[in-house]
Amino acid sequence: MKLFLPILSVIVLSIISCSSPTPQTETTTAQVDSLASIPDSWIDERVAEAEQRLNASEAGALVWQAIEAHGGLDTWFSNGPLAFQFNYQPLDGSTPRNTYEVADYWSARTRHERIDTLGEYGWTGKQAWVRPADANVPYNTRFWSLTPYYFVGIPFVLADDGTNFELLGEQTHRDRPYDAVKITFGENIGDAPDDYYVVYIDQETKQVDVTRYIVSYPGYFPDGGHLPEKFMDWTDHQTIHGITLAQGFDTYWWKDEQPAEHITAIEVSRVEFMPDITDAYFEAPENAKVVTEM
Template sequence: MKLTVKLVSLFAVLSFVACKEASKKEAAKSTVTQTEKSEYQIPDSWIEKRVTSASNRLNATEAGKVLWGAMEAHGGLKKWYANGYLSFRFNYQPLNGKGIRDSYQTIDTWSNKARHNSITDKNDIFGWDGNEAWIKAKDSTSFEYDTKFWALTPIYFSGQPFVFDGKGVNLELLPQVEFKGALQNVVKVTYDKGVGSAPDDYYIMYINAETNLVDAFKYIVSYPEYFPEGGHAPEKITVTQETTTVNGIVFAKGFKTYWSKPEEENGLGEYITKIDVSDISFSNKVPENYFSKPNGAEVLK
């Protein structure tokens, strides 16, 4: 009888241990599955197809050839996409002290999704999920600027020239200019109607004729919510400061922005904004649903 009780007890213990181990394995399996779901799952064949398409389209025009040369000099479009999610801190500092915008952000360069968090409080976040802009913050003082507009704005500084590879982008080769003692190839970028939130925006890129790196760019802001009756802000010119190479991609470590004044030396008017770019990195993983609106967030109309 005692032996039977012992055997039953032993069986119960072994069954409990087996169940516990099975639960551990299921938990581990669940963790792996969740991790796998968060990986940068862009097949190499998709990247190759997109890069080949961009190469064929761009190299069919003189302006496109200049832009493609800049992409190659900055590390190559294939590496840009294959590197995965891009993260960086972008500290935009108007010299008048108004409208400072400082956030750490992660961008899905493949599909233009973004998530930012405040430098002062990582729980204050905003983003763009590809369809909707959202924000989750303790109060209105967390981000005292238009986060919907700003969600993808920094990548159009730090992501040049790669951000101009898509369809709906129009390129025009303008006459060469000398800028700060270096000859520049000049490419104007415009958009088809309906492309992006501000299709009337334009960029005029100064691409160094010797290095093929982007030395500067002019641009306007025509965001309809700022200009509901049409029009745009005065043209600005942003000048690349030092560069750094991260995972084979050349980035600016900062920019200086001036009012564009063609009559002034190098076309530089008043110096108005200092931008620092730091903590640049790529990763092949983010948490699952990282760019989606989190619980408690507000959708921005």
């Protein structure tokens, strides 16, 4: 998974109980200017730039068509930050990860509530943090802060600046024809610029049904390299406030140009937009530990 911090966004509360997972925010007149949501004029400018940039190539135009088919980039940003539960269950006995996340896709900021135990972690747009400071989190929180964010945000995150597109031709999945587009990233874009993705765009619906990808995160591969490619099959779609996202993913190793061993089951649930979340919500809270290691 790529920790991608959009260039257009500077490259970029207390612990919430499991029984009451929705972030509690009270918006007063004094707080209006600090909402994480952004002005329509900013959205218009960013959408216009992305539309022009993506439509400059055949491959990029296909990605733009997918974004439109999933609800449109203007609606995506206008809805405000997105909240969802991301239940990641490995099938090989390794560590599961199950969090309720609020993600600000405009500025690449996240905050996670752990479902398995009390605790939180997140990404402020500049640094990762975890709370309580002595929490034993058995996986890399800096990496994982933006991992669900990126997968759930496809195809919208593919419009971020710094992305390159390559048309790979036609692929068949479940007896349906797809256009396969490979996405790579410019030098020094995000924490893992060597990552790549391949999305399968249905030739009829223009929606994405498959994501292939590699993980080259330097925290896992300090000397270079990456995991073998994975094949992430979207289990279904769900539409919330005009935006269509994946309902879940079944992930397989990609071998000999086809999916092989089933390695992960992921459910995406409790999805809703949070337009009243404030900027302060994404800052590291008191008594949190800043995560400095990759």
